[in-house]
Amino acid sequence: MRQEERDRRGPTFTETARREQIMRGAIDAVNELGYHGASLSEIARHSGVAKSALVYYFGSKDALLLHVVDGVYSALGGAIDTAVAAERAPADRLRAYAESYLDHVGTHRLELTAASDIVVSHRGPDGVPLYLATEDEDTALLRAILTSGMEAGVFRAMSLPAAVAIVENMLDLAITAVQRRIDADLDTLTREIVDFIFRGLLV
Amino acid sequence: MRQEERDRRGPTFTETARREQIMRGAIDAVNELGYHGASLSEIARHSGVAKSALVYYFGSKDALLLHVVDGVYSALGGAIDTAVAAERAPADRLRAYAESYLDHVGTHRLELTAASDIVVSHRGPDGVPLYLATEDEDTALLRAILTSGMEAGVFRAMSLPAAVAIVENMLDLAITAVQRRIDADLDTLTREIVDFIFRGLLV
Amino acid sequence: MRQEERDRRGPTFTETARREQIMRGAIDAVNELGYHGASLSEIARHSGVAKSALVYYFGSKDALLLHVVDGVYSALGGAIDTAVAAERAPADRLRAYAESYLDHVGTHRLELTAASDIVVSHRGPDGVPLYLATEDEDTALLRAILTSGMEAGVFRAMSLPAAVAIVENMLDLAITAVQRRIDADLDTLTREIVDFIFRGLLV
Amino acid sequence: MRQEERDRRGPTFTETARREQIMRGAIDAVNELGYHGASLSEIARHSGVAKSALVYYFGSKDALLLHVVDGVYSALGGAIDTAVAAERAPADRLRAYAESYLDHVGTHRLELTAASDIVVSHRGPDGVPLYLATEDEDTALLRAILTSGMEAGVFRAMSLPAAVAIVENMLDLAITAVQRRIDADLDTLTREIVDFIFRGLLV
DNA sequence: TATGAATGAGTATTCATTCAT
DNA sequence: TATGAATGAATACTCATTCAT
Numbered sequence: 001m002r003q004e005e006r007d008r009r010g011p012t013f014t015e016t017a018r019r020e021q022i023m024r025g026a027i028d029a030v031n032e033l034g035y036h037g038a039s040l041s042e043i044a045r046h047s048g049v050a051k052s053a054l055v056y057y058f059g060s061k062d063a064l065l066l067h068v069v070d071g072v073y074s075a076l077g078g079a080i081d082t083a084v085a086a087e088r089a090p091a092d093r094l095r096a097y098a099e100s101y102l103d104h105v106g107t108h109r110l111e112l113t114a115a116s117d118i119v120v121s122h123r124g125p126d127g128v129p130l131y132l133a134t135e136d137e138d139t140a141l142l143r144a145i146l147t148s149g150m151e152a153g154v155f156r157a158m159s160l161p162a163a164v165a166i167v168e169n170m171l172d173l174a175i176t177a178v179q180r181r182i183d184a185d186l187d188t189l190t191r192e193i194v195d196f197i198f199r200g201l202l203v
Numbered sequence: 204m205r206q207e208e209r210d211r212r213g214p215t216f217t218e219t220a221r222r223e224q225i226m227r228g229a230i231d232a233v234n235e236l237g238y239h240g241a242s243l244s245e246i247a248r249h250s251g252v253a254k255s256a257l258v259y260y261f262g263s264k265d266a267l268l269l270h271v272v273d274g275v276y277s278a279l280g281g282a283i284d285t286a287v288a289a290e291r292a293p294a295d296r297l298r299a300y301a302e303s304y305l306d307h308v309g310t311h312r313l314e315l316t317a318a319s320d321i322v323v324s325h326r327g328p329d330g331v332p333l334y335l336a337t338e339d340e341d342t343a344l345l346r347a348i349l350t351s352g353m354e355a356g357v358f359r360a361m362s363l364p365a366a367v368a369i370v371e372n373m374l375d376l377a378i379t380a381v382q383r384r385i386d387a388d389l390d391t392l393t394r395e396i397v398d399f400i401f402r403g404l405l406v
Numbered sequence: 407m408r409q410e411e412r413d414r415r416g417p418t419f420t421e422t423a424r425r426e427q428i429m430r431g432a433i434d435a436v437n438e439l440g441y442h443g444a445s446l447s448e449i450a451r452h453s454g455v456a457k458s459a460l461v462y463y464f465g466s467k468d469a470l471l472l473h474v475v476d477g478v479y480s481a482l483g484g485a486i487d488t489a490v491a492a493e494r495a496p497a498d499r500l501r502a503y504a505e506s507y508l509d510h511v512g513t514h515r516l517e518l519t520a521a522s523d524i525v526v527s528h529r530g531p532d533g534v535p536l537y538l539a540t541e542d543e544d545t546a547l548l549r550a551i552l553t554s555g556m557e558a559g560v561f562r563a564m565s566l567p568a569a570v571a572i573v574e575n576m577l578d579l580a581i582t583a584v585q586r587r588i589d590a591d592l593d594t595l596t597r598e599i600v601d602f603i604f605r606g607l608l609v
Numbered sequence: 610m611r612q613e614e615r616d617r618r619g620p621t622f623t624e625t626a627r628r629e630q631i632m633r634g635a636i637d638a639v640n641e642l643g644y645h646g647a648s649l650s651e652i653a654r655h656s657g658v659a660k661s662a663l664v665y666y667f668g669s670k671d672a673l674l675l676h677v678v679d680g681v682y683s684a685l686g687g688a689i690d691t692a693v694a695a696e697r698a699p700a701d702r703l704r705a706y707a708e709s710y711l712d713h714v715g716t717h718r719l720e721l722t723a724a725s726d727i728v729v730s731h732r733g734p735d736g737v738p739l740y741l742a743t744e745d746e747d748t749a750l751l752r753a754i755l756t757s758g759m760e761a762g763v764f765r766a767m768s769l770p771a772a773v774a775i776v777e778n779m780l781d782l783a784i785t786a787v788q789r790r791i792d793a794d795l796d797t798l799t800r801e802i803v804d805f806i807f808r809g810l811l812v
Numbered sequence: 813t814a815t816g817a818a819t820g821a822g823t824a825t826t827c828a829t830t831c832a833t
Numbered sequence: 834t835a836t837g838a839a840t841g842a843a844t845a846c847t848c849a850t851t852c853a854t
Contacts, residue, residue, distance in 0.1 A: 014813085034330045040849055050815045051849085061849060121324045123237040129320075132383050162395035169376055173368055180335050192365035200399040217838080243824060253840045258825065265824095420834085440736045446828055456836045457828085467828060527730045533643045535726075538789050568801035575782055579774055586741050598771035606805040623817080649845060659819045664846065671845095 019057055019067075022047045026068050030114040035121035065118050069130065072108070072115035073138075079104045084141060090149030091202070097145060098171060098197060102190040105174040109182055116175045139164050149201070156203045167197055222260050222270075225250045229271050233317040238324035241268075268321050272333065275311070275318035282307045287344060293352030294405070300348060301374060301400060305393040308377040316382045319375075342367050352404070359406045370400055425463055425473075428453045432474050436520040441527035471524050475536065478514070478521035479544075485510040490547060496555030497608070503551060504577060504603060508596040511580040515588055522581045545570050555607070562609045573603055628666050628676075631656045635677050639723040640791075644730035647674075674727050678739065681717070681724035688713045693750060699758030700811070706754060707780060707806060711799040714783040718791055725784045748773050758810070765812045776806055 025047025029038040032046070040061050044051040058064035083100030087093045105112050119130040146163050149155035155163075170193050177184045214222070228250025232241040235249070243264050247254040261267035286303030290296045308315050322333040349366050352358035358366075373396050380387045431453025435444040438452070446467050450457040464470035489506030493499045511518050525536040552569050555561035561569075576599050583590045620628070634656025638647040641655070649670050653660040667673035692709030696702045714721050728739040755772050758764035764772075779802050786793045 018813095034326050034332065035324075036326050037330060039847080041847095052815050052817095052851085053813090055850065056814065121239070123239050127235070127237045127240055129237060132379070158398070159391050159395050162392055165376055165379075165392075166373060166396070166399055169372055169379075170369060173372055176335075176368075176372075188362055189365055189368075192362050193369070195361075196369055196403040200402045215837085221838085242822080244822090254824085255826080255840055256838085259839070263824080424834095440732050440738070441730075442732050443736060445826080447826095458830085458836050458838095459834090461829065462835065527645075529643045529645050533641070533646055535643060538785075564804070565797050565801050568798055571782055571785070571798075572779060572802070572805055575778055575785075576775060579778055582741075582774075582778075594768055595771055595774075598768050599775070601767075602775055602809040606808045621816085627817085648843080650843090660845085661819055661847080662817085665818070669846080 015057070018049070018053070022049060022054055022057060022064065023068050023071060025049075026064055027072075027110055027114040030068075030117050031110055035117045062122075065122060066130075069115045069118050069122075072111045075108065076101065076104050076112070077138075080141065084145070089154075090145055090152055091154050091198075093145045094149065094155075094197075094201070095194065097142060098167070098194050099190070101171045102174050102186060102193065105178060106186045106190075109178045112175050113179045113182065116172075116179065139168065142167060146201075153203065155201045158201075163201065166200070170197055218260070221252070221256070225252060225257055225260055225267065226271050226274065228252075229267055230313055230317040233268075233271075233320050234313055238320045265325075268325060272318045272321050272325075275314045278311065279304065279307050279315070283344065287348070292357075293348055293355055294357050294401075296348045297352065297358075297400070297404070298397065300345060301370070301397050302393070304374045305377050305389060305396065308374075308381060309389045309393075312381045312385055315378050316385070319378045319382065342371065345370060349404075356406065358404045361404075366404065369403070373400055421463070424455070424459070428455060428460055428463060428470065429474050429477060431455075432470055433478075433516055433520040436474075436523050437516055441523045468528075471528060472536075475521045475524050475528075478517045481514065481517070482507065482510050483544075483547075486547065490551070495560075496551055496558055497560050497604075499551045500555065500561075500603070500607070501600065503548060504573070504600050505596070507577045508580050508592060508599065511577075511584060512592045512596075515584045518581050519585045519588065522578075522585065545574065548573060552607075559609065561607045564607075569607065572606070576603060624666070627658070627662070631658060631663055631666055631673065632677050632680065634658075635673055636719055636723040639674075639677075639726050640719055644726045671731075674731060678724045678727050678731075681720045684717065685710065685713050685721070689750065693754070698763075699754055699761055700763050700807075702754045703758065703764075703806070703810070704803065706751060707776070707803050708799070710780045711783050711795060711802065714787060715795045715799075718787045721784050722788045722791070725781075725788065748777065751776060755810075762812065764810045767810075772810065775809070779806055 022043070025045075026038065026043045029043045029046040033042055040051050040054060043061075043064070044054055047054070054061065054064055058067060080097055080100045083096040084093050087096045122130050124130070124133070142164055143160060146155060146160060146167075150157055150160075173193060174186055174189060177186065177189055225246070228248075229241065229246045232246045232249040236245055243254050243257060246264070246267070247257055250257070257264065257267055261270060283300055283303050286299040287296050290299045325333050327333070327336065345367055346363065349358060349363060349370070353360055353363075376396060377389055377392060380389065380392055428449070431451075432444065432449045435449045435452040439448055446457050446460060449467075449470070450460055453460070460467065460470055464473060486503055486506045489502040490499050493502045528536050530536070530539065548570055549566060552561060552566060552573070556563055556566075579599060580592055580595060583592065583595055631652070634654075635647065635652045638652045638655040642651055649660050649663060652670070652673070653663055656663070663670065663673055667676060689706055689709050692705040693702050696705045731739050733739070733742065751773055752769065755764060755769060755776070759766055759769075782802060783795055783798060786795065786798055
């Protein structure tokens with residue numbers, strides 16, 4: 001079976017290409033038809049491969065969609081990590097966090113609208129949607145920034161979980177805007193969001 | 204047929220009761236199984252009636268779910284209207300808006316988690332999800348409050364659409380919290396949200 | 407139960423009126439929606455009574471439709487009987503048969519299109535369509551006319567079943583014409599049909 | 610999907626076989642249960658395949674039934690074309706038309722009873738039954754024969770549409786006879802029909 | 813490595829019929 | 834006499850998944 005071999009020897013070149021191709025097809029299908037309309041056959045059609053190939057490469061439709069989400073949010077996380085790592089002061093790091101997030105949304109619109117659609121609509125076998133299944137790890141960096149800022153006295157003291165939720169939620173607004181209009185102008189919104197966050201957090 | 208009769212003579216007592224019973228079943232089913240899992244048969248099972256009864260009373264599954272959404276958000280809107288109407292000053296009105304919203308979420312958890320789930324996952328025939336199909340009317344009151352506050356100089360000047368989106372989004376956080384844990388303590392979150400909103404908006 | 411009482415005492419006035427009203431509704435529904443579309447609820451709607459009333463008065467949907475067919479073809483048969491009874495010579499009687507048939511079709515278009523639709527599409531519980539379940543009795547008069555004409559030497563000798571089938575089938579053409587266009591001009595067709603029949607039968 | 614592939618590369622061997630198998634099942638089901646009783650599951654059962662296979666190969670139940678009708682009447686039309694093409698004189702061509710028609714009915718009883726049943730009972734989305742939706746093309750050959758015969762003075766002058774309708778209708782009698790009794794003896798009926806037609810048409 | 817063929821479990825919806833009143 | 838309420842069985846159709854090749 002493919003997955004096991006991959007574990008042993010790592011993916012071959014063509015395999016990686018095929019997986020990439022299929023994930024792009026999935027993103028296109030979700031954007032065009034919505035999560036509900038993105039059936040396996042539609043994804044296959046958008047990918048230019050047979051339905052059975054999707055199952056062959058990803059094991060199941062669900063696994064494929066989760067891979068898409070994983071890939072998109074990993075890329076977003078990577079961009080944020082890089083931006084934040086370039087700063088030392090908590091406020092600068094928070095600004096880098098927010099701006100790199102919003103910038104990445106603006107430059108990866110198709111990926112993020114699709115991934116967001118999946119995150120919002122997909123349910124695991126237990127019926128729990130992805131967007132409620134946040135792992136601690138996902139918010140670790142933001143939590144660290146906020147904590148150090150509060151300890152440094154540059155951010156006011158407030159409930160950490162609340163602060164994390166508020167900031168993440170506000171950044172999400174950019175994705176919603178892009179979902180509404182794929183070519184939405186994010187500049188104003190970006191400024192307002194960052195401004196609002198800092199007004200809420202600074203002492 | 205049921206719907207037409209209702210238009211002519213108004214609902215009978217038993218009809219209202221049955222509709223209520225079915226809508227409760229739908230809310231239960233959505234909460235337990237998620238929007239996707241809430242098939243007609245599951246809703247019927249949770250309601251204690253036959254599948255065909257749902258169609259008999261609501262015409263279609265979609266119509267039923269939209270009725271649920273409509274009912275839940277009408278109640279929320281009503282609570283907000285009442286609270287806001289008791290105040291005159293923009294800041295007081297905004298506070299009443301936010302607090303009544305958050306309070307209503309706390310006292311109607313099942314209804315709002317279900318309705319929110321539907322709003323987020325349901326697609327109309329055009330494929331557009333409900334939460335992207337916001338009507339101007341839905342945000343009219345909030346827009347009016349923010350506008351008058353800005354004109355009065357009590358709120359700082361900022362993009363009105365951005366302000367509306369930010370405030371609504373932040374209030375939504377309470378629903379997300381309840382979706383995560385149905386018995387979540389909303390007191391802290393409520394205080395933090397209201398505080399954050401006012402810090403962001405006041406001059 | 408209604409039917410049993412009717413057997414005992416004969417139908418009351420209002421009962422007859424109701425049955426009439428419902429049969430008219432059925433004819434309207436079949437003409438407007440076709441046999442397939444003429445569901446019990448549609449017939450009820452066209453009749454202005456409740457679905458359950460149809461069952462109450464006729465026992466079942468099938469029984470109702472059979473009553474309609476029966477009524478319509480009885481009226482046609484009556485018109486033919488009257489016209490034929492006025493003639494003595496076989497050729498005159500056949501002409502009276504054909505012309506009264508075609509005339510009746512022209513003056514009872516709605517009834518006959520509906521009845522014909524039912525006859526053609528309806529299946530008994532055994533799966534046998536009505537138009538194949540012809541009773542001997544239905545063709546008795548035509549058979550008698552043809553027989554006496556052949557015996558008198560005015561019609562040529564030919565297979566009696568074939569002759570009956572051919573004549574009936576040819577007269578049916580008028581109904582088909584009306585089904586195609588409810589306001590079809592039957593004059594030409596009538597002349598051609600009668601002419602054709604006589605050319606085929608006369609010695 | 611099956612249909613699209615077929616357009617691109619032509620049907621594969623197994624595909625053709627499966628389609629044949631399913632169409633035979635449909636013919637059997639219609640003959641046994643009538644158009645109404647021939648549900649997708651019954652057709653599947655008679656075909657020995659799963660319901661979903663019917664949809665896989667034909668797209669929908671309606672498409673399948675229309676394919677059956679199309680196939681059966683194409684074969685009939687082909688037989689007629691061949692027979693008629695061998696003759697030159699209008700009367701000979703008409704005789705070839707009628708006799709090949711009636712002969713084909715006799716040798717393809719199951720196909721024609723089923724197809725006729727479908728034609729008579731099936732309604733398009735507009736509610737118009739197939740047998741009323743006759744295309745000009747369907748009667749083109751017969752019209753041409755009759756026209757040329759009238760012009761040559763061998764057939765008497767009469768309304769062309771009436772003549773076409775009468776002849777087609779009379780030939781249909783053979784199908785009705787077979788529907789009534791699948792092993793009906795068509796020899797006599799054939800002779801009588803052809804005879805009747807010529808008596809009615811010859812000058 | 814890749815897929816075409818086939819399916820079974822599931823979907824929403826329709827509809828004639830029943831029954832208490 | 835008449836009906837509103839309710840349903841169970843049936844309908845066509847969808848779709849993720851399997852499997853032989």
